Amino acid sequence: MTSLALQIAVKLIRRQSPTPEDAGCQNMIESMLAPLGFVRTAVDSNGITNSIYTRQGELAGMLAFAGHTDVVPTGPIESWEHPPFEAVVKDNILHGRGAQDMKGGIACWLAAVAQLCAEQTPLPSLQLLITSDEEGESTDGTIRMVEYMQAQHTLPDAVIVGEPSCSEKVGDTIRRGRRGVVQATLTFNGKQGHSAYPQDADNAIHAAAPCLAKIAEIHWGDASDGFPATSCQITNFNAGTGASNVIPGTAQAFLDIRYNPNNSFEEIQTRIKQACDGCDVDYEFDHVATAFSTPDGLFLDIVCASIERITDIRTNRDTGGGTSDGRFLAAAGVPVAELGLTNSTIHQVNECVATHELDTLTAIYTDIITHFEVS
Numbered sequence: 001m002t003s004l005a006l007q008i009a010v011k012l013i014r015r016q017s018p019t020p021e022d023a024g025c026q027n028m029i030e031s032m033l034a035p036l037g038f039v040r041t042a043v044d045s046n047g048i049t050n051s052i053y054t055r056q057g058e059l060a061g062m063l064a065f066a067g068h069t070d071v072v073p074t075g076p077i078e079s080w081e082h083p084p085f086e087a088v089v090k091d092n093i094l095h096g097r098g099a100q101d102m103k104g105g106i107a108c109w110l111a112a113v114a115q116l117c118a119e120q121t122p123l124p125s126l127q128l129l130i131t132s133d134e135e136g137e138s139t140d141g142t143i144r145m146v147e148y149m150q151a152q153h154t155l156p157d158a159v160i161v162g163e164p165s166c167s168e169k170v171g172d173t174i175r176r177g178r179r180g181v182v183q184a185t186l187t188f189n190g191k192q193g194h195s196a197y198p199q200d201a202d203n204a205i206h207a208a209a210p211c212l213a214k215i216a217e218i219h220w221g222d223a224s225d226g227f228p229a230t231s232c233q234i235t236n237f238n239a240g241t242g243a244s245n246v247i248p249g250t251a252q253a254f255l256d257i258r259y260n261p262n263n264s265f266e267e268i269q270t271r272i273k274q275a276c277d278g279c280d281v282d283y284e285f286d287h288v289a290t291a292f293s294t295p296d297g298l299f300l301d302i303v304c305a306s307i308e309r310i311t312d313i314r315t316n317r318d319t320g321g322g323t324s325d326g327r328f329l330a331a332a333g334v335p336v337a338e339l340g341l342t343n344s345t346i347h348q349v350n351e352c353v354a355t356h357e358l359d360t361l362t363a364i365y366t367d368i369i370t371h372f373e374v375s
């Protein structure tokens, strides 16, 4: 028998929604949720489709689920074993773009909620936050919904982000934080000249080298709270004209910094500038992603207990991986746990998921919703 989660996942995958397209997915979700008492608020922004679906509950507290209906591009269609938007189910595997990331996860949450409402189980208030701008720029997606909820004072008490967090089995990993990302371009200014006449020039490489050595030596602090230590890598260095007898007038270094929540964007800028003290440098800093961390406590305990009840797995509270939309909610002070399907084929040709994973995740989500409480 085909589970409700599988049926919904198939319908969502068949809507072709490469980022930032939604392709009617959020209308489809509304048609499912409206009969269950959910009200949809559209928070569209610059052509991006964003929806907040809210259902007032019988119990205290507001639990949100956040996700995205956009998917990454398919890559060469002819390389797919099954067409990426046909959602073929074969040998208990669902094939298609978005199966793991993350139409499958959305389908599990919808199936859990539909089941609970059908059984008339008393529930906390529920929110579903869905964007079509997660895989792209993420400038008009979840962040706009968070701004809206802040203005309306409707932020949830906690949020499950349905990104595929698991590696081997559903439930083996949740993400409770992510490192932040800062990128910097440092342009060292000197004066170009002939290498036979160094007194008339100012070598930008000679200025840059000791500064970069100091930057590489910065001790940012130790690993802590489940996070690795902050790392600053000099990933590019460009200088010189190609001629052997020209002293370069400029030199440019590119830094990629992955930081844990013990450091901040401001501190990173200050310490890099200190390392270059006395040199003529132009700085460009880009705060690509803010670090966040949900501390151990009631919410993470509820999530982990549900996982253990359903799967017998003691889950790993991880902080790895790239960036996610969880950061926007965490920045607003909402406890965040990312919990979804396995991620073995995400963003790949032949993305797929085992159908039993959908059943397991639906059961976990159901258990979390029924055990949710606020302190």
Ligand SMILES: [Zn+2]
Pocket: 068, 101, 102, 134, 163, 164
């Ligand atoms: Zn995703």
